[in-house]
Amino acid sequence: MDTEEFRLYGKQMVDFMADYMHNIRNHRVLPQISPGYVRDLVPEQAPEEGEPWEEVFKDIQRVVLPGSASPASTDLEMVMLDWLGKMVQLPQEFLFSSNGPGGGVVQSSASESTLMALLSAREKAISYVQSIKKDLSQGIILEKMVYYSSIEAHCSVEKAGLLSGLTCRLLPTDAAFSLQGDILQAAIDEDRTQGKIPFFVVGTLGTTNSCAFDNIEKLGEVCKKENLWFHIDAAYAGAAFICPEFRYLLNGVEYADSFLLCPAKWLLTNHDCCAMWVKDRENILKPFSIMHAYLKEDLEVETLNYRHWGIPCGRKFRSLKMWFVFRLFGVRGLQTYIRKHVRLAHEFENLARNDNRFEVLFPVVLGVVCFRLKGSEVQNEEMLRVINKRGKIALKSSRMRSHNLYFIRFVVCGKDTESEDIVFSWREISLAANNVLNPKVVGDKSETF
């Protein structure tokens, strides 16, 4: 959708809203459809090719309004989680269409999803431990419980520990910043020897710092053997798994109890939107469902109540934007978008590698390039300051958590970013480097701002 189409369709939508509000007294306030009705009105999977907006717009009337706002919201969310699950080829057990105990939900954030997975795993573990050691009180069990992730996992993994009061043990990675199975196994063995109770592991696909990938096949094997809940956080990188050539990165997901990816991060869906799947939803529903009389719905017996899957009582109709995006772009359009970003990241990588003043630090797998001036931290900081002060491009610095090396992250994330933007960005960086490395000399390579 280009600017002029956006202008046209946006105004059409304003008219639709105005008409709806103007005629609000003519609408039924309760729907006449049955829960699950959306499944009969929309395809079982996302379209391969993008559809024109006109078709999508028509379906607001056909599909959404008859069940407005619920069960339309719940129904469409279930279908969209299945669509997206199929797009990344999740195992059947995670999909509603398998008619098993699994399924997906939209949470507001990866942080909330990971917290819910952790708390569900806690409840499952407490029940299990109390079933075999009846003399242990809950407080004693909680003190002994420990969960694991790579030291490079997102801050939300550690924060979930602070919020829950549970002990998080951050494990070292290999040289590629990937958490390996033997490290996890050794930690579990050590903790069990000390009487601790391992119960939960977070594997990360695409770390925030360097887009590193934990070895989820090996981690999954360990979790299975040790009977631990395995949660996979693919908040950013998960979007790429819609491309067959990147799907291998998700091998091992069959071991997971819960899995998340955020369409808001890299799938053209506005913040907030985090898709989370579980293999057995009873693990969330059983410990955290509360029913007060005022919450009772006539339709509830037949449908799914997402309220119990997360923290808030009220929910937003977030699946609507997923539906719009998946249909407007189609799977092929979204693949093209992901592939373009990866290609542009490699273009940037090449520019950096071909300038011997710079080094690229880690393998570029998706859209993140970590690089630095082959100089001091002070020089890198100064270069970053010059670049960001000009405000033409925005870069952020970081450090790996396991060592102190300062570097700069370049991430491709604009919908309309093109090669010329990469060239432009590199010129900004290169000139800033001139400023910092050799501010006085004038010449070709030393051109400054």
Place this chain on the structure above:
Amino acid sequence: MDTEEFRLYGKQMVDFMADYMHNIRNHRVLPQISPGYVRDLVPEQAPEEGEPWEEVFKDIQRVVLPGSASPASTDLEMVMLDWLGKMVQLPQEFLFSSNGPGGGVVQSSASESTLMALLSAREKAISYVQSIKKDLSQGIILEKMVYYSSIEAHCSVEKAGLLSGLTCRLLPTDAAFSLQGDILQAAIDEDRTQGKIPFFVVGTLGTTNSCAFDNIEKLGEVCKKENLWFHIDAAYAGAAFICPEFRYLLNGVEYADSFLLCPAKWLLTNHDCCAMWVKDRENILKPFSIMHAYLKEDLEVETLNYRHWGIPCGRKFRSLKMWFVFRLFGVRGLQTYIRKHVRLAHEFENLARNDNRFEVLFPVVLGVVCFRLKGSEVQNEEMLRVINKRGKIALKSSRMRSHNLYFIRFVVCGKDTESEDIVFSWREISLAANNVLNPKVVGDKSETF
């Protein structure tokens, strides 16, 4: 703003967005302003009278874009929480403008706010207990900890206990469904005798079932004396405190450590939006702040980082909609809106009281009327079924948690609801009652659908 104005201004906004996206490469990606800049550009309090949209629209360019999206988002959120805090006359300590340790934040839901308050109180209590009883381990302390609310509190209060693993004790109310100080004191005394550790109390202003009000002055006195964190949930009713005639209901808030009201519930702000204030933000920030290198912002030292106040890492620009609403309506416009709803609720109450087939169960203080047919539960259920099946109005049933009486809740919540809608609603109910009570007889009083 009527339908035609919405149409006009909505399209103007679409053009603004289209132009912005079209010219995106001409914009700076990082702002040139300093954190706190919004405070210098907007008034210290909400306008008394509503402003025309044109003025609001101009300020997007003047106030928001120069700091887009942060610090604009953080800055405006701080100012809006102060505006709203002043509108309901919160004590100074809750406002940023006092330059003390207090302040407000927008959370996604009352559930999240209450959970964050509970977890913060937990950390504070653990630190305190460990400082005086060094031999108690955290697990033992957690087992002994107990918090309190009325049995009529919202389900999120109880759910926070399930999520956190902390023990929630639901206390009985008086005949008006209000939790009193002596009941709380007795529970605390009893629990302390048994070696438990009381640490947190939730007072509710405007319960979901019947819009009852806990005695927060007495509860607050007990909390102060017993050194417990006092949290007040005024999710729905809080909006009414912008009217001086309802502000007495908030007396006692000076005892609170945290307080919430949801503008999304009754202040014309779209879901999701929950305003939460604390007297000392260090109680949240200290236990739950995590800093990874990739989160570092150049500007952060000078500004406030809302990330640490809640669960998610990323945040939405929710203060924008508060700003729009507060300015478009002005304090007076919002007061008029609240007063109209209360007046309409009383109109409904009078219609119900004047029909001797019905009874109104509880005092109508704000916009909620609980009523029932003076008949069996089966008859009431049948009447509700008839009404909701027609779909002209939507009603929900409930029961008080402390006894089993089935009743129906009528809540005034539409922006444009008028007297004629109340009359229309009552006719729907009255005819449905005819259907149920006397389905065969034809006549004036017995007219049926």
